Amino acid sequence: MKKILIVDDHQQITEVLKEYVLKEGFTPVIVSNGQEALNAFYKHTIELILLDVMLPVLDGFEVCKKIRETSNVPIIMITAKGEDYHRIMGLDIGADDYIVKPFSPSEVMARIRAILRRIERTEENQQSMAYLTYDNLALYLEEKKVTIEQKEILLTKRELELLWLLLSHREKVFSRDNLLDSLWGIDYYGDARTVDTHIKRLRAKLDEVPHPQWEIATVWGQGYKFEGKNEK
Structure with missing residues (x-):
């Protein structure tokens, strides 16, 4: 069975999440720091990590950073109510999603599903395409590798x-809702700011190497698209 790592120092929370994870057919692995x-x-x-922000020894941000050095395993951060900067920081360092306390265990499981x-849908799609390129950009799906001017x-x-x-x-212009449905799933409970944060971070990384012939463009009032100057 797929293993879900639950990281929280509140036993009451981990016990509830453990029961729900077991009911879904997953194996829980529970730790407290x-x-x-x-x-x-x-x-x-x-297969997936539920990671509280406030933890003893190392906080959730440090754990996420260290895991992202070697793995793209899905990480759902658990943050306190009203602390938006925790949510933004978590997404900035590579978290896939966030849950705000107090939360509904059924909502957590919906996010996990x-x-x-x-991930399964993306992997199926990737099997039919070896790579994508445009100008100096290359995306190798099987290797999960992106290069611009041959720089990774x-x-x-x-x-x-x-x-x-x-x-x-x-x-093609994708609205925020289109992107949420396609990448986060139709039963995602978050908001459009999650898309904006990921777009901002993606652009910053792509801008490490000049690419004057293309960009991730904002279409005001509509959403985002990959825009190539050769196709204007």
């Missing part, structure tokens, strides 16, 4: 999927 989270991640084959379905650009799994979706439908 950041260092234990890293140890468990490297010990087990983890949506992410895992999206390190993207998270979600950023790569976002670029793949836009690049494979050049000049």
